[in-house]
Amino acid sequence: MELSDVPYTRADFIETASGNKVSRHSVLCGSQNITLNGKTIIQRDCVIRGDLANIGIGRHCVIDRGTVLRPSFKKFSKGVSFYPLHIGDHVFIESDCVISAGDIGSYCYIGRGAVIGRRCVIRECSSIAEGCIVPPETVIPPHTYFDGSTMVSVGDMPECTKDLMI
Amino acid sequence: MTSFLPGLLKNNSVVNYRCSCSKLSPVYRQYFCRYCLCLRCWYCVSHEPDSFFCGNCLESMPSTEAKMKRNRCGNCLCCPVCIHTLSVRATSQTIRDATDPTKNITKKQYYLACAQCRWTSRDIGMADKPQSSGLWQDPENQHLARIEELSEYYQSVATAERLEKERKKVSVRRRSLTMYDRQTGRRRSSFMSSLSSLNLSLSPSVQPPVNAPAASSLADITPLPEEFYTVAMEIGDSTTLLQRHAAPERQPTSIRDLQPLHRQLVLRRNSRCRKCEHNLCKPDYVPSSSKFKIELLALHHVPEIKIVHGYNAIGYNTEERVVLSVTNPSDQSTSITLEPLSNRELNDVTATIIPPSLQLQIGAKDDMAEFDDVVDDEKAVKDDPDIVVFRKTNRIHVVTMVTAHKCTGDVIVALRISYNYTNTATALQNKGESPPAVSQLEQSLIINLGQVQV
Numbered sequence: 001m002e003l004s005d006v007p008y009t010r011a012d013f014i015e016t017a018s019g020n021k022v023s024r025h026s027v028l029c030g031s032q033n034i035t036l037n038g039k040t041i042i043q044r045d046c047v048i049r050g051d052l053a054n055i056g057i058g059r060h061c062v063i064d065r066g067t068v069l070r071p072s073f074k075k076f077s078k079g080v081s082f083y084p085l086h087i088g089d090h091v092f093i094e095s096d097c098v099i100s101a102g103d104i105g106s107y108c109y110i111g112r113g114a115v116i117g118r119r120c121v122i123r124e125c126s127s128i129a130e131g132c133i134v135p136p137e138t139v140i141p142p143h144t145y146f147d148g149s150t151m152v153s154v155g156d157m158p159e160c161t162k163d164l165m166i
Numbered sequence: 167m168t169s170f171l172p173g174l175l176k177n178n179s180v181v182n183y184r185c186s187c188s189k190l191s192p193v194y195r196q197y198f199c200r201y202c203l204c205l206r207c208w209y210c211v212s213h214e215p216d217s218f219f220c221g222n223c224l225e226s227m228p229s230t231e232a233k234m235k236r237n238r239c240g241n242c243l244c245c246p247v248c249i250h251t252l253s254v255r256a257t258s259q260t261i262r263d264a265t266d267p268t269k270n271i272t273k274k275q276y277y278l279a280c281a282q283c284r285w286t287s288r289d290i291g292m293a294d295k296p297q298s299s300g301l302w303q304d305p306e307n308q309h310l311a312r313i314e315e316l317s318e319y320y321q322s323v324a325t326a327e328r329l330e331k332e333r334k335k336v337s338v339r340r341r342s343l344t345m346y347d348r349q350t351g352r353r354r355s356s357f358m359s360s361l362s363s364l365n366l367s368l369s370p371s372v373q374p375p376v377n378a379p380a381a382s383s384l385a386d387i388t389p390l391p392e393e394f395y396t397v398a399m400e401i402g403d404s405t406t407l408l409q410r411h412a413a414p415e416r417q418p419t420s421i422r423d424l425q426p427l428h429r430q431l432v433l434r435r436n437s438r439c440r441k442c443e444h445n446l447c448k449p450d451y452v453p454s455s456s457k458f459k460i461e462l463l464a465l466h467h468v469p470e471i472k473i474v475h476g477y478n479a480i481g482y483n484t485e486e487r488v489v490l491s492v493t494n495p496s497d498q499s500t501s502i503t504l505e506p507l508s509n510r511e512l513n514d515v516t517a518t519i520i521p522p523s524l525q526l527q528i529g530a531k532d533d534m535a536e537f538d539d540v541v542d543d544e545k546a547v548k549d550d551p552d553i554v555v556f557r558k559t560n561r562i563h564v565v566t567m568v569t570a571h572k573c574t575g576d577v578i579v580a581l582r583i584s585y586n587y588t589n590t591a592t593a594l595q596n597k598g599e600s601p602p603a604v605s606q607l608e609q610s611l612i613i614n615l616g617q618v619q620v
Contacts, residue, residue, distance in 0.1 A: 107456070117281065123224075124456035135282035137253050141221040141432055142456040 012044070036061075037089070043067075053082035058089035058106060065095040072100040072118030072136075083119060094130070101134075105142070181471055183464070184610040185210060196464035197446040199439040200589055203605060205464055211437040211446055218431040219453035222251045226453050227431070238428035243302060245280035246409060246424035252278040254298045255286075278302070278426055290422055305425050307415045466495050468609055469502060469528070469585050474563055479619040480517065482573040487565060488519075488615060494528040494560040498588045501525050504564070507580035507610060517570040517615070519579040522553045531560040570618045577615040584608045 013021045018038040025044035028034055030051030040061040042048070046068070048055060053071035063069070071085045085099070088106030093099065094114070101116040105124035110116070114128045117136035122128070126140050129147035140146060179192035185207035197206045218232040219225060220239035227235070243252045255277055260270045275294035278287040288294075295301040307313075403420055410417045418424055437447040448460040474489040494500050504521035549557060556563035570577045587607045 105456075123454060135250050137281050138251065139222045139224070141219070141224065141453065144221075 054084040057087045061091045063093045067097045180614045198464045198467040201442045214436045216434040216436045221432045224453045237431045242429040243426040247285045248283040250282040255279045480577045481619045485569045488568045499530045500586045503584040505582045515580045516572040517577045520567040
């Protein structure tokens with residue numbers, strides 16, 4: 001089905017020169033460390049923790065309501081260090097997700113309520129099902145669809161995922 | 167915000183195209199053969215393995231090497247409990263220096279741990295290693311020698327049978343070749359001289375090796391120990407069937423006998439048209455890349471039809487307005503015609519659809535259009551607002567009228583779309599001497615508009 005146009009109140013969003021639309025009701029901590037590459041939409045009630053580490057988000061991304069982007073950390077004997085979080089282009093993150101991943105490739109889809117564990121690497125054109133819990137330090141290869149709490153590869157994403165995500 | 171992807175992921179698409187084999191599937195799951203000029207679905211193409219790679223370390227390997235390693239990665243290990251990838255953790259250990267007992271040395275020791283179920287290599291008594299990789303040895307397979315003996319024996323049997331077949335074929339040809347030529351009445355000596363150059367012997371067939379080890383049956387079976395009858399079983403201590411079958415050579419019954427498993431490789435496949443044998447989809451060799459060397463997908467060659475949101479639920483025997491979006495994937499403008507299909511041509515049709523009867527023009531796909539704010543009014547197509555309600559570069563929204571003829575079940579309509587297709591394959595073959603051929607193609611599709619409202 002063709003996606004319907006979602007009307008929004010202009011006053012509720014801050015629109016930057018490069019076309020990023022950030023909701024005034026979202027929480028962006030450490031905004032100097034957050035990079036939005038253009039035409040990205042951040043919906044209300046999102047929490048982006050740029051105060052912990054650098055967060056880079058690509059072009060044409062959509063981060064839906066209530067999602068938390070929180071960079072992961074590693075304990076050392078002398079303290080704690082946070083890993084930067086990179087999100088590619090054309091990534092669609094549904095509502096109420098918790099993202100601690102290290103790297104999300106381009107053209108990915110993350111279903112509603114998914115929890116991505118620390119230092120996960122999600123390659124291009126992959127999808128995470130609704131409610132899926134991705135264990136820490138997981139590498140998801142390209143064109144893969146993961147479902148369930150045990151993260152089993154259920155099938156392959158179609159080869160034209162790039163065109164479907166645009 | 168809703169997304170179409172949940173339908174895609176669950177494989178319940180509402181718009182299905184009919185393939186050349188008459189099966190229905192979504193357009194994003196089909197391929198388009200531009201040599202045969204028709205759609206090919208998943209079942210119409212032959213799938214060939216291209217390469218193998220590990221899903222964790224993304225190391226690629228050819229099929230021969232993968233076969234030698236039994237389709238397992240040599241570096242990555244999986245948890246035997248939950249099959250999640252194990253990670254290497256480091257700890258520091260203080261030990262006395264062998265040369266100077268008064269001094270202590272801090273050494274790093276490594277062990278394996280699962281981030282999902284918290285299993286560690288220490289649970290099975292595996293000692294920590296001084297290096298992070300290369301020292302995690304697999305336990306010995308006590309059946310390996312027997313399996314290798316049997317596989318060598320069966321390979322030799324297969325070779326002998328193949329040689330026997332070839333010998334019989336050659337001997338049949340030799341008998342037929344000694345016939346006399348019908349026209350001249352002379353013997354065909356040229357064939358005999360060519361045969362003499364081949365070293366063929368008519369000796370008895372090659373015998374399989376006599377020393378094939380035979381399986382011996384056990385006369386005495388050791389009885390079960392008394393513990394099975396007297397001691398209560400600890401369910402937490404026994405492995406599940408999945409855990410046992412993951413290691414078929416050992417099949418451990420206790421969780422203390424579980425060993426880390428090598429991660430299974432992922433296959434990359436080629437898709438090839440079964441009729442013309444051309445490659446339709448060939449992925450890149452690099453596993454981390456999502457690009458394709460050859461990509462003949464239906465979505466890039468066939469106009470895509472989708473339902474536009476906002477239509478009312480269709481009632482029984484009432485006409486409802488449904489808007490369909492048609493997207494032109496090619497970089498040439500095209501003209502399309504929509505026609506309804508009856509139940510005789512496609513089964514399971516429960517409603518009729520009345521699309522616009524005239525030919526509709528759709529512009530070419532333009533990647534720079536989103537950056538271009540200037541609209542050229544002279545080139546803009548003037549549409550009838552009752553037929554085309556929206557137009558943007560390569561997409562139009564078309565009004566259709568749908569009437570359901572069954573009071574229960576889903577409202578299913580069938581359409582045929584005719585469009586002009588510019589075939590660049592022929593132009594490439596002629597090296598640009600002739601312009602690309604334009605063909606008129608047709609595709610049939612079925613649209614499910616949801617439950618009928620009574």
